[in-house]
């Protein structure tokens with residue numbers, strides 16, 4: 001089934017393309033919620049979109065804390081910094 005792309009998806013794809021020469025721009029911060037209801041945050045590497053969908057792929061150990069958190073509470077938030085922004089490219 002083809003997923004409708006989210007409004008942020010082409011923006012993110014463009015940012016990834018603009019920053020393709022910067023390996024560090026593939027890192028993002030993933031915050032999950034632990035069993036005590038507290039946010040926990042860590043850096044992970046973006047491994048592409050799953051089947052050209054809105055879903056971000058990462059590689060991790062299934063025993064890691066983040067996996068336990070997501071099974072318990074699927075809410076999460078990411079934060080991603082791209083040094084090469086739109087303005088820097090167009091000038």
Ligand SMILES: Cc1cc2nc3c(=O)[nH]c(=O)nc-3n(C[C@H](O)[C@H](O)[C@H](O)COP(=O)(O)O)c2cc1C
Pocket residue numbers: 027040041042043044045046058059060061064065066067
């Ligand atoms: C630059 C950088 C990239 C990382 N990339 C990953 C990654 O792709 N997957 C991952 O599981 N951990 C990655 N880590 C380690 C995580 O930040 C984290 O320490 C680890 O996954 C354990 O997190 P957790 O116990 O909260 O699940 C990376 C760390 C750094 C500094």
